[in-house]
Amino acid sequence: MSDERNALTSRITPAEEAARESRHEVLRELLGAYADRELPPETVAQIDAHLIGCAECRSALEVHDAVRTRLATERPAAPSPALRARIAAAIDAAPAPVVVQAPAPQTVPQRSIVWLAVAGWIAAVVLAIALVVQLPASRQSAGGVRPIGAPVQQVSLLGGIVDDYTRVSRGDLPGRARDLSAVRAAVSFPIEPLRAPDLRLLGAWTTDVRGEPAAVLAYRLRDRLVVQYLVAEDAFFRHPAVRTAVADRHLLTAADGARALVAWPGTSTGTVLVGDVPSEWLQSIWRSERAH
Amino acid sequence: MVSASSDPSLDLRSRFEALVVPHLDRLLAFAIRRSDSVADAEDAVQEAFVRAWLGFADLRDDGLARPWIYRILRTVLSDFREKNGRRQQLVFITRLEDAHDELIGGEHDALFSEVVARLDSEAIHRALRKIPEDFAAAVELHDIDGFKYAEIAEIVSVPIGTVMSRIARGRKLLAGAIMAERGTAAFEQSTDALAERRTSRGGAR
Numbered sequence: 257m258s259d260e261r262n263a264l265t266s267r268i269t270p271a272e273e274a275a276r277e278s279r280h281e282v283l284r285e286l287l288g289a290y291a292d293r294e295l296p297p298e299t300v301a302q303i304d305a306h307l308i309g310c311a312e313c314r315s316a317l318e319v320h321d322a323v324r325t326r327l328a329t330e331r332p333a334a335p336s337p338a339l340r341a342r343i344a345a346a347i348d349a350a351p352a353p354v355v356v357q358a359p360a361p362q363t364v365p366q367r368s369i370v371w372l373a374v375a376g377w378i379a380a381v382v383l384a385i386a387l388v389v390q391l392p393a394s395r396q397s398a399g400g401v402r403p404i405g406a407p408v409q410q411v412s413l414l415g416g417i418v419d420d421y422t423r424v425s426r427g428d429l430p431g432r433a434r435d436l437s438a439v440r441a442a443v444s445f446p447i448e449p450l451r452a453p454d455l456r457l458l459g460a461w462t463t464d465v466r467g468e469p470a471a472v473l474a475y476r477l478r479d480r481l482v483v484q485y486l487v488a489e490d491a492f493f494r495h496p497a498v499r500t501a502v503a504d505r506h507l508l509t510a511a512d513g514a515r516a517l518v519a520w521p522g523t524s525t526g527t528v529l530v531g532d533v534p535s536e537w538l539q540s541i542w543r544s545e546r547a548h
Numbered sequence: 549m550v551s552a553s554s555d556p557s558l559d560l561r562s563r564f565e566a567l568v569v570p571h572l573d574r575l576l577a578f579a580i581r582r583s584d585s586v587a588d589a590e591d592a593v594q595e596a597f598v599r600a601w602l603g604f605a606d607l608r609d610d611g612l613a614r615p616w617i618y619r620i621l622r623t624v625l626s627d628f629r630e631k632n633g634r635r636q637q638l639v640f641i642t643r644l645e646d647a648h649d650e651l652i653g654g655e656h657d658a659l660f661s662e663v664v665a666r667l668d669s670e671a672i673h674r675a676l677r678k679i680p681e682d683f684a685a686a687v688e689l690h691d692i693d694g695f696k697y698a699e700i701a702e703i704v705s706v707p708i709g710t711v712m713s714r715i716a717r718g719r720k721l722l723a724g725a726i727m728a729e730r731g732t733a734a735f736e737q738s739t740d741a742l743a744e745r746r747t748s749r750g751g752a753r
Binding site: 285286287288289292294312315316318319320321322323324325326327328330331332333334335336339340342343346347350351352353453523540542543544546547 | 560561564572573574576577580589590593594597598599600601602603604605606616620627630631648651652660661664665667669672687688690691692694696697712713715716719720722723
């Protein structure tokens, strides 16, 4: 407590002193934001008034000012030309970001919505099929893609995941989102749900993919089902087609009919993401995850 | 068939060069302060730039590029820390708080600003490493990198009230860490010397 406030204690009632002390405790916690000019004017005025009679807060404010003034003089580092070159080379070697256009907002009369929804659904299906069928060819012409592996069903892990996904997507989902802690306890590798715009975790459970334990996380993405399979890294890297694709471009993409798959390695796991959606949707999730 | 994704587009690359690359120097400094070596910091920054590039299409607002790349770098540094084990040399928070309380309750507070102003970067970095990462990051993002509280809330994914609290407490702990490192005797010598100089100049308070 400050000297000024001690001196005043003899002239004020215990209730007034308690209120003053309480206000002091509250305002003391705001001194950092006060020093940084991050408080609204009415709070600033309260602190201005409090500082007049409180030496302890004045002293604490001096410490805030001293620290922030000194830290403000810290200089940026000087990146070496070698680092700049390394970064440029690493970006050159990475896949290009893919822009996924957000759907335009609907501003049409209500009675047209049903018809447009049907037409839109048809267009989306046509687009999805066209993307899956034509994407490799179009990218081939752009010079970026090289078919490098085997059909999905010939890669044991991917074939098993597609089979499991087909079974799961036809019935009720076996898990709920709050089952995540139980799933974490049941497998030997770390599990973190994916984070991306419009992606919401629906449920989690464990399963067996061709003899390999796997964690399964189901998500809703724009009213579509997307399922993530997490397996141990040794199971993930077992097939040479996976190793080659991942080593080449960091991200493996595959298609099984209209079904899209993307896969990538984690710290000690591998993720395979599958859904009846355009491959770009799944790649966008991967990019968001990498950004996080 | 299993296939791979495509090469970068030139337009995106130019935008990336304009929005993200200019922050390399400050990002590297931020990484150096929380790495064992410059080489480790450079690895983290490189990884952050690659992740930023891969997710660059998701950056809708150019004005948010700077907090966005800092958020990515923090994630990378966190991943590296998990992989390599914790590297901070934390001091008990209560000890730092006691040192701070002693400072503002004693006779040296008026000279503290002059003592802090004379500390070199090494001493500042050592003190920052002694306080918990969440507090250090909030203080550094504001005081060194110049972010507003709302931007810091976005970078570290916490409410703005938490940012306010972390900065306030972080500065107290940092002051305590500076005091603790210098030791009471050394600090008293410094402050006595400063006081003598002030007296000789006729400026003592």
